[in-house]
Amino acid sequence: MSLDAVLDRIDRQLPQALDRLLEFLRIPSISTDSDYDAETRRAAEWLRAALAELGCDAEIRDTPGHPMVTGRTGGPGRAILFYGHYDVQPVDPLVLWHRDPFDPAIEDTGAGRVIRGRGAADDKGQLLTFIEACRAWKDVHGTLPGNIAFLFEGEEESGSPSLVPFLKENADELSRDLALICDTGLYSHDRPGIVTQLRGLLGEEIVITAAAKDLHSGSFGGLAMNPIRVLARILASLHDDRGRVTVPGFYDGVPELSAELRRQWESLGFDGAAFLSGVGLFLPAGERDRTPLEQVWSRPTCEINGIRGGYAGRGFKTVLPAEAAAKVSFRLVGDQDPLAIRDAFRAMVRAMVPADCRVEFHDHGAAPASRMRTDDPAFEAARRALSHEWPQEAAYIGAGGSIPIAGYFQQILNMDSMLIGFGRDDDAIHSPNEKYDVASFHRGTRSWARILDAIA
């Protein structure tokens, strides 16, 4: 029973695997902040070495931004590409962390053991589940379980500027039968999911400039336009009273759920009130006429991710600022066209800026939504393999987060992706005190061994 030997090896090597994860997490690979460029590269080097240990032909591939890490084994069987990202989110507000985000540790909590640190869940811990499954397989069998290639990106948390050019330039090498991606979550603690539809993401930054310099609000207040006032009007106009996004044409291409998927989702018994109460809220903030699960999985959204202007420090400063800025993102579904929405959004904003003020836009990425063709038998094989590992049967699910890579794989490489991950809703990814359950890491590694056995 070769699979059993691999699973047994994974169980016995768990402490060593966790040590390797902690070492990886100590590298502060914050891709969006150029102060961390050298560390981000160090994370790429770390991964290259890990792939070399698997017997891969592993390389660092430079791009205009952070490098890609690739690796290949030859071998027979279905040609698989595994994708993950080695960069992490910024850590502010640092004051809310109860330990240094880059001094990770295994912590015993009331709900079990967790790996605490930035990137534990997103995505270093997740991508290592696959590498550790491969490592155990190689330890037992001397080779990897098939024809596997790897692609690791270092710009996933900063809009992936180098990704599309890299995929296009290396399409022959990277286009394979199927992609495996580990950057999503469990449906619930006991039930894994294979994500078959993903929202896209459009990221925009608006900078409004009024006066040529900061002004004293006593001397100029009431007469000179305040750019925060302009910005507040723009941002307040992005949703109507029913929670719908007001950008003209925004809902073009937004599909209704199929009857079949609606039935499947209803059977999941998603409890929107419990989901919200977990973070201290109770009122769904999205479209009034949509269920909570639709609001996070299948409906498009608009969020303001950051805002700045004037003096926001301690005390008070009666300044009338020269500039105010906000970062706005849209989650997209179905056939919504990110570039058409960008144009409509920018036109809407421009129309609200007074003639003596200026607006600049900064592009932070535009990726469409994607849906997978689950009639490939590998999907059902993987779903059965997952169901053997976990207490409850694996489900096909949606995902609110955007994983643009799956869309790019479809468009550029004509390759579907199987998105399987082991994160939990309380992992606090992108937030202070991010964690990944040791159980997620352990069972996740075992899950990949089962899936590879079934499909590779």
Next chain:
Amino acid sequence: MSLDAVLDRIDRQLPQALDRLLEFLRIPSISTDSDYDAETRRAAEWLRAALAELGCDAEIRDTPGHPMVTGRTGGPGRAILFYGHYDVQPVDPLVLWHRDPFDPAIEDTGAGRVIRGRGAADDKGQLLTFIEACRAWKDVHGTLPGNIAFLFEGEEESGSPSLVPFLKENADELSRDLALICDTGLYSHDRPGIVTQLRGLLGEEIVITAAAKDLHSGSFGGLAMNPIRVLARILASLHDDRGRVTVPGFYDGVPELSAELRRQWESLGFDGAAFLSGVGLFLPAGERDRTPLEQVWSRPTCEINGIRGGYAGRGFKTVLPAEAAAKVSFRLVGDQDPLAIRDAFRAMVRAMVPADCRVEFHDHGAAPASRMRTDDPAFEAARRALSHEWPQEAAYIGAGGSIPIAGYFQQILNMDSMLIGFGRDDDAIHSPNEKYDVASFHRGTRSWARILDAIA
């Protein structure tokens, strides 16, 4: 001619007076930031020493916040209290300064020599004009020109929390015939003004909290309320389409200009377009049916002085923040009641916060507007004295900025204030690269010698 000797002494001692000002400006007395508490106290010590050199009985008077500095000479004549403040505004954004704000220097510009540095105009340079006038008088005559007392505050830029209690506790000592205040500007480069009406100031900070922690906008976006969205709606609702402030009851107690004052102001030929074009704007942003001069002098306003929320640094972070905050100030006129407006504002905000979000308010001061009784003959005597020093005749003017001290002097000490200052519109107070013209400093010092000769 004793006045001429004093004026001559001021002219000859200008280099030494400027050196003293530069020394004073090197002390970073930012009162709103507690990191600078020791420096703020050092500025108080510096002033105490300066008053001692004038022969005053000078003291540092501790308060729960930054200390007051007081000084007294006895002597015959009208009992005058001179007021100024030794604290300064924060300096951010520091990157926009072309020199260290606390390494001041005299710079030659195309428009004449200026003193560059934080506090040069607001208010260290201005208060020193009075001290230097007294110094020259004492150098020539051996004593100050009358019965003069001094009060210097170190919390003017941070809401003056200790001021009212201090005035009440020391009302007998501080209540005198007339106050002189040097914290305002010239009407134009050639025409000085005596401010006879001042807007009041209400400062409020709103902190909106939604979820218990920052969330991933992919997992929760669309379902969980975003506090920046709540805040933007609130801020966007503060003005209507005609530029009026929408807080209920806001315009209660706002007087119309008297026919006489309207005539005087019209005769000043204020050019709103030129005033705005000086800072790169051209559209008056206030109430549509009011003149530009009314918008800055006699109409109440609402400004957003600062805003923060989510990730506003480099790059992009798809965070759904837990908290967003804004600082809002209201300039008040006539008989507007700051406390009633605070209540109405807070009620209006509370009504716009969803039931599962919270709002906190922080109080940053509440001072009513004030108007002076110009039938005191000292006003006309001072106006004539000023008119002798400057190319154009001095005018009674309004001021958009709030100088709450004048209102407190009226209410607590039953004492009117004569507000005379020599700042220019382009001094960039509260902004990067603040300056004070050497001509303002020099002529200002001479002006006080003339005024003291006329009224003390």
